[in-house]
Amino acid sequence: MNQRAEGRAQSADARTRSAEGRGRSADGRVRSADGRGRSTDLRQLLLRSALCALLSLLAACKAHEQAQPIGDAAHGKQLIDKYGCAACHVIPQIEGPKGMVGPPLEHIASRQIIGGKLTNTPQNMMAWLQNPQMIDPNNSMPNLGVTPADARDITAFLESLK
Ligand code: HEC
Numbered sequence: 001m002n003q004r005a006e007g008r009a010q011s012a013d014a015r016t017r018s019a020e021g022r023g024r025s026a027d028g029r030v031r032s033a034d035g036r037g038r039s040t041d042l043r044q045l046l047l048r049s050a051l052c053a054l055l056s057l058l059a060a061c062k063a064h065e066q067a068q069p070i071g072d073a074a075h076g077k078q079l080i081d082k083y084g085c086a087a088c089h090v091i092p093q094i095e096g097p098k099g100m101v102g103p104p105l106e107h108i109a110s111r112q113i114i115g116g117k118l119t120n121t122p123q124n125m126m127a128w129l130q131n132p133q134m135i136d137p138n139n140s141m142p143n144l145g146v147t148p149a150d151a152r153d154i155t156a157f158l159e160s161l162k
Contacts, residue, residue, distance in 0.1 A: 069156055070122045071149075076157030079150050088141070092161055102141055109162045115139065125158060126151040 077093065080086065086096025090104035111120050117135045118124040127134060129151040132141035146154065 070159060071152035071154075071156035073153070073156040073160050076150075076153035076155070079154050080157065083144050083146060083150075083154075085154075105158065105161060107161060109159045115141075122155050122159060125155045129154055 080091060080094055081096070084096075085091060085105075086094050086099060088099040088101035090098045090100070090106065092106055108114075108120075114120045114125060115128055115132065115135060118128060126148070129144075129146045130148065131143055132139050133143060
């Protein structure tokens with residue numbers, strides 16, 4: 001028998017042994033006699049749980065990446081009040097004159113395009129809020145001097161309007 005075949009035969013043997021170990025687990029005395037089989041089992045179990053821990057850590061990281069907030073949505077909501085966006089827009093959760101100069105911002109997060117041309121990504125939204133004239137100099141939404149930090153928080157709030 002060559003070495004690999006032997007190795008395979010051995011691992012098959014180990015499997016039988018661990019199966020045996022499980023079978024015998026009802027009887028504590030017999031099980032302790034079969035210590036070697038159990039330690040293989042234990043090693044495998046440890047290895048597997050270490051692998052699981054690593055994988056779930058990775059998954060958690062990825063979930064964290066995806067769920068990472070753009071900015072502070074609650075603060076963004078206050079800023080919308082401060083900048084007076086409701087003078088021209090109907091905005092959910094915002095009290096105000098419910099102006100109709102601009103389009104209502106209901107479900108803005110689910111819209112594909114903003115300002116008629118821009119793909120609705122957080123980056124484009126932040127750019128739009130800071131300079132609505134970026135794609136069309138005649139665009140009637142005024143430049144309100146929104147700062148980059150404020151644009152981030154306002155975008156976080158608008159992103160919540162699915
Ligand atoms: C003086 C009126 C006015 C004010 C104030 C104003 N907007 Fe606008 N806004 C507009 C108009 C008009 C448009 C439409 C522009 C276009 O599509 O060319 C618009 C478009 C938008 C859009 C794109 C909507 C879409 O569906 O394409 C967003 C988002 C937006 N405004 C957010 C805001 C936010 C946030 C504020 C406050 C920081 C604000 N606006 C303040 C008039 C205003």
